[in-house]
Amino acid sequence: MTPSAPDTAMRTLMERLYPVCRSITGEGVRETLDVLREKLPALEIVSVPSGTSAYDWTVNDEWNVRAAYVADSTGRRVVDLADHTLHLVSYSVPVRATLTWDELRPHLHTLPDHPDWIPYRTSYYHRDWGFCLTQRRYDELADGRYPGPYEVVVDATLGPGVLNYGELLVPGESNEEVLVTSHVCHPSLANDNLAGIAVAVALAQRISAQLRRRWSYRFLFAPGTIGSIAWLAGNPEAPARVRHGIVLTGLGGPGPLVYKRTRRGDRRIDDVGAGVVEGRGGEVRAYSPYGYDERQFNAIGFDMPVGRLSRTPHGEYPEYHTSADDLDLVSDSRMFEALEALSEVVDILENDRLYRNLVPHGEPQLGKRGLYPSTGGRNASATVMAMLWILAYADGETSLWEIARRSEVGFPLLKESAAVLCKAGVLADEGPVEDSFR
Ligand code: ZN
Numbered sequence: 001m002t003p004s005a006p007d008t009a010m011r012t013l014m015e016r017l018y019p020v021c022r023s024i025t026g027e028g029v030r031e032t033l034d035v036l037r038e039k040l041p042a043l044e045i046v047s048v049p050s051g052t053s054a055y056d057w058t059v060n061d062e063w064n065v066r067a068a069y070v071a072d073s074t075g076r077r078v079v080d081l082a083d084h085t086l087h088l089v090s091y092s093v094p095v096r097a098t099l100t101w102d103e104l105r106p107h108l109h110t111l112p113d114h115p116d117w118i119p120y121r122t123s124y125y126h127r128d129w130g131f132c133l134t135q136r137r138y139d140e141l142a143d144g145r146y147p148g149p150y151e152v153v154v155d156a157t158l159g160p161g162v163l164n165y166g167e168l169l170v171p172g173e174s175n176e177e178v179l180v181t182s183h184v185c186h187p188s189l190a191n192d193n194l195a196g197i198a199v200a201v202a203l204a205q206r207i208s209a210q211l212r213r214r215w216s217y218r219f220l221f222a223p224g225t226i227g228s229i230a231w232l233a234g235n236p237e238a239p240a241r242v243r244h245g246i247v248l249t250g251l252g253g254p255g256p257l258v259y260k261r262t263r264r265g266d267r268r269i270d271d272v273g274a275g276v277v278e279g280r281g282g283e284v285r286a287y288s289p290y291g292y293d294e295r296q297f298n299a300i301g302f303d304m305p306v307g308r309l310s311r312t313p314h315g316e317y318p319e320y321h322t323s324a325d326d327l328d329l330v331s332d333s334r335m336f337e338a339l340e341a342l343s344e345v346v347d348i349l350e351n352d353r354l355y356r357n358l359v360p361h362g363e364p365q366l367g368k369r370g371l372y373p374s375t376g377g378r379n380a381s382a383t384v385m386a387m388l389w390i391l392a393y394a395d396g397e398t399s400l401w402e403i404a405r406r407s408e409v410g411f412p413l414l415k416e417s418a419a420v421l422c423k424a425g426v427l428a429d430e431g432p433v434e435d436s437f438r
Contacts, residue, residue, distance in 0.1 A: 010198035010335050011327075013039065014252075017194050018327055021085040024124060024185045024223035025050075025062040025163045032184050032197075033166040036221060039201050040168050040208075043221075046234070047162035054233035055301075057226055060124060062161025063091050068154045070104065070131055072146035079108075079133045085187035086323050088154065090122040092129035095154040101141065104150050110135040111322060118323035120189060124226075129154050163230055165222035168204055172213030178349060179245035179306060180204070180342075181293055185223035189325045192314060195252030195335055197221065203342050214350045214432065215243065228293040232302060239297075244269040244349055245306030247294045251338035252330030253319070255312030257282035260291065263298035267305035268349075268433075275405050276344045277309070280337065285313075309338065348411055352401040354430040355394040355418055364391060369424045385409060386417035390427065394418075399433045 016035060022028035030045070037043040052059040068081040068088040081088045089109070107130040111119050115135035123130065140146060166184070169177075180203060182196040204219045218238075222228050232238065246269060259277040261270045265287060274284040289295050291314065297306035311334065319325045357364075366372035366387065373381060380388070389407040390400070400418060404411040421427035 008332075010202055010339075011332055013198045013201060014190060014194040014327060014330065017197065018188050018190060019085070020187070021065065021081070022185055022187050023063055023090045023122075024226055025060055025161060026064045028187070029164050029184055029223060033164060033221060036166055036197070036201060040204055040219070042170075043166045043168045043219075045164055045166050046231075047164055048230045048234065049162055050160045052230065052233075054226070054230045057229050059163045059230055060091075060226060061158050062163070063156060063158050064161075065092070065154070065156040068092065068131070068156065071151040071153075073148060073150075075151075076146060078137065078141060078146045078150075079131045084118055084323060086118045086120050086132050086189075089128070089130035089132060090120075090187065091124045091158070092154045092156060093127050093158055094156045095129050095152055097152050098149050099152055101148045101150070104148070104152065107131060107152075108133060108138060110138045114318065114322065114324065115139075117319075120186070120321040120323075127158075163223065163227060165220065165227045165231055167221075167231070168219040170204065170208050170213065170217040170219070172216040174215055175241065176243045177216045177218045177241045178346070179218050179220065179242045179297075179304070180248065181220040181222065181228065181245070181297075181306075182248045183224040183227070183292060184221045185227065188323070189321070190327045190330045191250050191253035191311075191325050192320060193249050195250060195330050195338075196248040199251045199335055199338050199342065200248050202339050203346075206339075206343060207346060218242075222293070224293060225296065228296045232296060239302045239304050242297075242304050242306070244272075245297060245304055246273065246342075246345070247292050247297075247306060247308040248310075248338075248342075249292050249308065250310040250313065252332075252335040253311050253325070254317055254329075256280070257338065257341055258285060258310050258313055259283070260285045260294065260308040260310070260313075261287050262294070262305050262307050263287045263303070264305070267307070269305050269307045269345075271405075272345050272348045272401065273307045273309065275401070276341050276348070280341055309342065311338075344411065347415075348401050351411075351415055352399045352433045353418070354396055354399055354433060355390065355422075356396040356428045356430050357391050357394040357426065358428055359391075359426045363388075364426045369426065371420065371424060382409070382413060383417060386413045387421055390414060390418055390421060394427060396430050401433070
């Protein structure tokens with residue numbers, strides 16, 4: 001695979017999904033999952049009926065919208081869902097009414113500090129309706145440029161249906177799993193979270209193409225909160241299978257990579273996720289009970305080892321949850337770096353092993369085994385340093401990844417060097433690292 005290939009594919013996928021009017025249920029989610037299934041043919045699309053109990057929650061009625069607009073007295077549509085999916089408050093109840101400006105005004109949402117941006121608002125659990133618009137358009141309405149009374153139409157349905165999520169299992173040698181999740185409920189917003197979806201799809205494709213996998217990998221594309229909780233409720237045996245997990249979100253926007261630890265903070269995914277992100281100049285944060293679906297998986301009743309990878313997190317960049325979170329905010333190189341970082345995490349989870357130095361009394365003589373460059377340059381080569389680090393720490397208890405963390409020699413070079421040392425008979429492979437947290 002050439003490095004540029006996934007960039008184009010991720011961008012193309014985001015461009016295709018950007019205009020779709022998604023919410024936590026309805027046609028937009030199904031259309032999105034159908035597109036993902038073109039990329040991941042084994043993706044299973046699951047339907048959970050409205051009204052289904054899911055722990056402390058109940059699956060919402062299904063919401064679908066055909067059209068929604070505000071028209072002035074001359075029939076000009078001054079706010080129209082057809083122009084941008086953010087114009088309608090998600091889950092707005094059906095409305096057909098003629099309203100005065102004073103009656104309409106409380107249903108309008110703007111961002112006075114960013115007069116050209118449209119805010120993103122939802123009303124999932126409180127039955128209401130509303131429109132989101134630029135402050136500029138709001139001021140024009142207030143100035144009487146578009147005279148009332150206003151015709152308000154929300155041609156929507158809200159009633160019994162289903163909630164959908166997508167699930168892909170890439171089987172490995174073990175039935176134990178690595179869980180990778182991404183939410184699929186936001187409409188035309190690129191960083192939050194088409195970027196996470198696109199990176200998850202590219203990662204699923206990479207992992208599927210690997211010939212051998214130690215772990216099984218489960219990819220979950222679910223609406224935020226209720227989607228993940230519905231998955232957990234429908235699969236009560238799932239948490240015990242998940243040995244490592246990561247939530248993906250906001251991977252194409254501004255800032256360096258940010259790894260958010262699990263609630264316990266000392267799971268293996270924390271060590272690996274934090275190490276990989278620090279190695280790329282990123283930031284590591286402690287757990288907090290707010291954010292994305294890491295808060296479902298880490299809840300006390302599940303206690304799953306699920307961290308989160310993002311860039312600048314939600315609410316910390318001005319474009320968050322506004323129309324300015326568009327395809328221009330998301331950079332291909334940042335998405336690609338996130339994919340590379342996740343590939344590193346997978347490589348470590350798959351290949352971290354314990355080794356034992358079979359020649360532990362002093363430094364083994366690498367030269368007589370043909371492992372030391374005979375030309376004797378001023379500094380030992382990176383390969384020799386990798387071998388020396390392994391031999392210094394390979395006591396059967398310190399894993400290759402722990403050696404990588406101490407030495408700052410990259411894990412891939414350590415892996416190659418360990419294979420060379422095993423072949424030369426100075427190192428014994430003592431098997432994969434067993435995870436000890438349960
Ligand atoms: Zn969001």
